[in-house]
Amino acid sequence: MPRFDEGRPEMTPEEFRLLRDHVYAHCGILIHENMKFVMERRLWPRLEALGIQDFGSYHRYLRYDAQRSAELEAAVESLTTHETYFFREPAQLKAFREELLPVLEKRNAHTRRLRLWSAGCSSGEEAYTLAMLLKESGRFDDWDVEVLGTDLSRRVLTVARRAEYGPSALRATPPDLLERYFVPAGVNRVRVRDDVRAWVSFGHHNLSDVAGSQLVPRSDVVFCRNVMIYFDLAARRRVLGVIRDRLCPGGYLLLGHAENLLSLGADFELVHLKGDLVYRRPELPGGEGR
Amino acid sequence: MSDTVRSPAGQEEARYRALQAVDPRGPGALETFTTGLHDESWRVRHAAAEGLRHVPDAQGVTARLVSVLGERGETGARNAAAEALAGMGPVAVAPLVRLLEHEDPDQRKLAADILGQLGQPQVEDVLLRALSDEDLNVRVSAAEALGRMGGDAAARALQDLLNVPTPLLRLAALEGLASLKRAPPLERVMALVEDPGVQRSALRLLGLYPPGVATERICRALASPVRSVREAALVALGAQASGLGPYERGELDAVARSVLSGIPGVTEYVAQALDGEDVQVRAGALVAAGALGAASLAVAVAEVAREDRLLREVLFTLGQLGPEGRRLLLGSMGTLSLPARTVAAEALVLLVDSTSVAELCALLEWAEDDLRAVVVRALGRTRSPEAVAPLVELLADPSLSSMAARALEQLSVAHPMAALTALEAAVEQRSTPAAVAVLGRLGRARVLPTLRRIARDEDASWRAAAVEAAGRADGEAGLELARGALADESPKVRIAAVRSLGQQGGKEAATFLGLALKDEDRGVRVAAVEAVGVAGAKERSPDLEALVRHGDGALAMLAVRALTKLGTVGAGVLWDALGHPDAEVVKAALAALSSAEASADGAALAVSLLGHPRWDVRVAAARVLGGLGRPECLPALGHALTVEQDALARVALSDAVHRLSGR
Ligand SMILES: C[S@@+](CC[C@H](N)C(=O)[O-])C[C@H]1O[C@@H](n2cnc3c(N)ncnc32)[C@H](O)[C@@H]1O
Numbered sequence: 024m025p026r027f028d029e030g031r032p033e034m035t036p037e038e039f040r041l042l043r044d045h046v047y048a049h050c051g052i053l054i055h056e057n058m059k060f061v062m063e064r065r066l067w068p069r070l071e072a073l074g075i076q077d078f079g080s081y082h083r084y085l086r087y088d089a090q091r092s093a094e095l096e097a098a099v100e101s102l103t104t105h106e107t108y109f110f111r112e113p114a115q116l117k118a119f120r121e122e123l124l125p126v127l128e129k130r131n132a133h134t135r136r137l138r139l140w141s142a143g144c145s146s147g148e149e150a151y152t153l154a155m156l157l158k159e160s161g162r163f164d165d166w167d168v169e170v171l172g173t174d175l176s177r178r179v180l181t182v183a184r185r186a187e188y189g190p191s192a193l194r195a196t197p198p199d200l201l202e203r204y205f206v207p208a209g210v211n212r213v214r215v216r217d218d219v220r221a222w223v224s225f226g227h228h229n230l231s232d233v234a235g236s237q238l239v240p241r242s243d244v245v246f247c248r249n250v251m252i253y254f255d256l257a258a259r260r261r262v263l264g265v266i267r268d269r270l271c272p273g274g275y276l277l278l279g280h281a282e283n284l285l286s287l288g289a290d291f292e293l294v295h296l297k298g299d300l301v302y303r304r305p306e307l308p309g310g311e312g313r
Numbered sequence: 314m315s316d317t318v319r320s321p322a323g324q325e326e327a328r329y330r331a332l333q334a335v336d337p338r339g340p341g342a343l344e345t346f347t348t349g350l351h352d353e354s355w356r357v358r359h360a361a362a363e364g365l366r367h368v369p370d371a372q373g374v375t376a377r378l379v380s381v382l383g384e385r386g387e388t389g390a391r392n393a394a395a396e397a398l399a400g401m402g403p404v405a406v407a408p409l410v411r412l413l414e415h416e417d418p419d420q421r422k423l424a425a426d427i428l429g430q431l432g433q434p435q436v437e438d439v440l441l442r443a444l445s446d447e448d449l450n451v452r453v454s455a456a457e458a459l460g461r462m463g464g465d466a467a468a469r470a471l472q473d474l475l476n477v478p479t480p481l482l483r484l485a486a487l488e489g490l491a492s493l494k495r496a497p498p499l500e501r502v503m504a505l506v507e508d509p510g511v512q513r514s515a516l517r518l519l520g521l522y523p524p525g526v527a528t529e530r531i532c533r534a535l536a537s538p539v540r541s542v543r544e545a546a547l548v549a550l551g552a553q554a555s556g557l558g559p560y561e562r563g564e565l566d567a568v569a570r571s572v573l574s575g576i577p578g579v580t581e582y583v584a585q586a587l588d589g590e591d592v593q594v595r596a597g598a599l600v601a602a603g604a605l606g607a608a609s610l611a612v613a614v615a616e617v618a619r620e621d622r623l624l625r626e627v628l629f630t631l632g633q634l635g636p637e638g639r640r641l642l643l644g645s646m647g648t649l650s651l652p653a654r655t656v657a658a659e660a661l662v663l664l665v666d667s668t669s670v671a672e673l674c675a676l677l678e679w680a681e682d683d684l685r686a687v688v689v690r691a692l693g694r695t696r697s698p699e700a701v702a703p704l705v706e707l708l709a710d711p712s713l714s715s716m717a718a719r720a721l722e723q724l725s726v727a728h729p730m731a732a733l734t735a736l737e738a739a740v741e742q743r744s745t746p747a748a749v750a751v752l753g754r755l756g757r758a759r760v761l762p763t764l765r766r767i768a769r770d771e772d773a774s775w776r777a778a779a780v781e782a783a784g785r786a787d788g789e790a791g792l793e794l795a796r797g798a799l800a801d802e803s804p805k806v807r808i809a810a811v812r813s814l815g816q817q818g819g820k821e822a823a824t825f826l827g828l829a830l831k832d833e834d835r836g837v838r839v840a841a842v843e844a845v846g847v848a849g850a851k852e853r854s855p856d857l858e859a860l861v862r863h864g865d866g867a868l869a870m871l872a873v874r875a876l877t878k879l880g881t882v883g884a885g886v887l888w889d890a891l892g893h894p895d896a897e898v899v900k901a902a903l904a905a906l907s908s909a910e911a912s913a914d915g916a917a918l919a920v921s922l923l924g925h926p927r928w929d930v931r932v933a934a935a936r937v938l939g940g941l942g943r944p945e946c947l948p949a950l951g952h953a954l955t956v957e958q959d960a961l962a963r964v965a966l967s968d969a970v971h972r973l974s975g976r
Contacts, residue, residue, distance in 0.1 A: 036961055037929060037932060037961060040928075040929075040961065041929060057622065058621060058622075060624065060625050061621050061622075061624050064624065064628075068683055068686045068687070068716075071686070071690075071715075071716055071719075072686065072712060072713070072715055072716055073715070074715050083870070083897060086866070086867075086897065087839075087866065087867035087870070087897075088867075089835075089836055101683060104621060104652070105651060106619055106650065106651070106652065178682065189647060189648060190648045191648060191649060191650040191651075191653075210647070211647055211648060212647075292326045293325075293326060293356070
């Protein structure tokens with residue numbers, strides 16, 4: 024029977040916990056106990072690349088080496104799941120298109136400006152999907168529109184900027200939209216059309232970095248889907264603080280379908296749409312900031 | 314703002330917030346929360362239940378909650394009250410046990426349900442008695458509750474219930490035994506699998522048995538036309554396999570293969586299950602796919618890797634699909650999702666041979682970094698001279714160069730001349746300094762003239778590479794180049810010199826390392842500390858001892874480790890290190906203790922660290938004490954064990970206690 028782990032070092036429970044805590048302190052991502060095996064496998068290539076023999080030494084490298092911050096980024100990179108695809112969670116997107124976009128159109132009619140933030144955008148599919156939905160609605164064609172995608176991982180951002188995708192990213196894309204918003208780019212691959220790309224930009228941002236979030240513009244809607252599932256309560260609180268701060272008063276927060284704000288306090292109000300539950304940053308008293 | 318978005322939710326929001334603002338210690342809180350339990354919104358009821366948990370008069374609260382349980386027609390409030398009681402802990406036990414005597418069977422049933430959720434083991438007896446309640450629903454609830462939290466007696470009682478004529482009770486018993494992970498005699502369960510009413514639960518229970526008869530029965534159920542039965546069978550198969558660990562699966566796989574291969578259409582069904590929602594079903598489907606060795610499922614199997622938790626099983630299963638499966642994967646690399654591609658690539662490494670170079674190189678063209686790393690490893694395993702050129706080229710890629718270097722060394726065993734020629738050409742064309750390092754390792758004395766020339770290059774990276782490579786190629790020349798390089802203006806070159814000196818060892822190297830320890834550049838000093846240890850330069854110990862007190866944790870930690878390697882750690886130094894604010898330094902000192910003579914002093918030092926604020930230091934201290942073999946430390950260890958909160962530290966402490974008391 025073939026062995027995939029021949030000659031590779033095992034991670035002791037202690038090394039696991041030291042590395043896990045280190046990652047947690049950096050970005051709030053909590054790696055569950057039963058993920059030791061996954062962590063081991065994902066970090067092996069890092070050990071190999073650095074010529075390091077065991078995980079204890081790797082932990083010390085992350086603490087002391089002159090290259091430590093670059094390496095921590097590489098480690099987190101390999102530990103996080105970047106799974107995403109176009110038109111993920113269609114019911115939520117439908118509610119966004121049919122119920123929130125009309126509200127936003129009315130609300131921002133005098134500025135004709137719209138800002139969306141895809142926080143934890145991975146390789147960009149979500150950000151482009153939102154831009155496509157805006158185009159589909161036909162409501163914002165001559166508006167000043169920007170969809171900002173940010174992620175902790177620099178590697179996925181390169182993919183996002185390239186805007187070229189294969190079948191697995193497109194598995195939920197309706198054929199007519201595929202036709203309208205993509206152009207062919209080689210065997211089995213397509214590229215997002217330029218007019219969609221013109222509305223989307225990308226940047227590097229750690230959601231746990233409260234100070235760094237000042238660089239994110241105030242947004243009308245924040246999508247932060249399937250990101251906080253990896254965070255514990257404290258990290259979630261911190262991130263929600265950041266998101267709330269970057270939302271315009273009355274702006275909306277959309278989470279992944281497995282996520283909710285239960286027991287996270289009352290910084291957001293729950294809004295029942297016909298098709299979905301979303302959260303909203305309360306308006307300022309007296310209607311300022313509209 | 315549109316009204317559809319605002320109104321009902323807004324009111325709910327207001328009530329929710331109002332409840333959250335109530336001080337549980339304030340007057341009237343009990344009343345307010347109790348009213349909240351009757352709210353129409355579940356979110357508000359949840360907040361009320363949460364609030365009740367914090368009202369100080371816990372007994373008053375439980376009494377009130379129990380009375381809400383009696384309000385027929387108020388389903389929402391009753392559920393919320395049940396939720397609150399389940400969260401109250403031991404205070405709720407007595408009133409619920411009393412409620413089990415209530416004349417209304419509905420109340421007795423609720424009491425049993427909540428007691429099950431409370432999970433307090435002291436109510437096992439009471440629940441056992443409730444198994445003979447006159448009302449069937451109460452008996453079922455009691456059985457379910459025992460299945461959540463019971464001990465030996467509960468397991469025996471549940472086992473007896475397998476014989477009763479009432480299907481509902483048999484079902485509760487089966488589910489309970491499965492959740493307690495208590496396997497009754499196999500024949501009992503085998504008989505129940507034939508009973509359509511409880512078949513699925515019985516199947517799942519079969520997952521608790523070792524492979525063999527149980528496996529056979531589980532696999533036969535995959536022929537069932539009923540989807541939920543097939544799913545239960547897959548869950549059981551997955552459970553059986555998970556108890557074994559991937560490399561002890563021979564019997565299970567053999568039995569599964571022989572049964573499954575006789576079921577028409579099973580491959581198709583397994584393919585569907587691999588794509589299903591339920592993780593446990595997918596886990597079982599992987600086992601089935603592997604046992605079948607169905608190459609056509611390779612892509613579906615790889616895609617399961619999107620679920621992190623199943624990664625191990627996916628890798629193992631891919632290994633069972635044989636060369637054909639892996640060939641299919643190679644052909645579909647471009648269409649796999651990212652996680653699937655990564656595992657597929659790992660499987661490919663094992664498949665490659667001298668004919669795979671072209672395909673691997675094609676992958677390199679577009680693949681992501683982590684995948685490219687795997688491809689590099691695979692190239693090293695092809696044993697083909699054609700892999701030399703692409704690998705030499707990859708030496709120029711900073712993120713892959715050290716892996717490419719290793720792969721080249723692997724290849725050079727079979728094709729030394731091809732590798733050497735390609736490397737020399739790369740160096741001539743100045744493609745990357747990384748080629749110099751590999752050249753030194755492979756070329757030995759033959760490449761010294763080249764290395765000497767490069768050591769005078771104007772680019773520091775090339776000089777550094779030559780200096781380090783010379784150390785590997787030839788001792789004497791290495792020493793000579795390193796000495797010159799210590800005076801280089803670039804820290805990078807000085808670091809290379811220091812590393813080379815560490816490899817050489819000897820008196821002269823020790824002298825030079827003494828200078829490097831005082832270098833103005835931190836990187837050089839760090840490298841020098843390590844090199845002193847590697848070189849075995851005992852004469853440098855005093856220099857290292859001074860560094861142990863250094864505020865830079867890296868320097869201090871490395872100094873302790875180097876001293877340990879040299880075998881020259883004195884007690885004074887250890888005290889310094891153990892008091893260092895950086896926990897890594899403390900741990901290095903503890904490691905030194907365990908390798909030093911088992912002195913009473915050493916034991917006292919380790920004991921003093923059992924109360925260290927960091928768990929990892931406490932673990933290290935416990936380990937050292939376990940190894941020192943001094944029984945007089947037992948009381949200290951025992952005490953530490955009684956106050957220890959951290960799980961890992963507890964394990965280490967009890968190991969140590971065990972070792973010391975065993976002597
Ligand atoms: C599973 S993907 C979700 C992508 C997309 N939002 C979706 O739902 O399809 C999660 C992403 O969150 C990113 N992420 C995780 N922790 C983060 C943090 N602290 N700051 C920013 N991004 C983070 C990961 O790098 C990853 O790309």
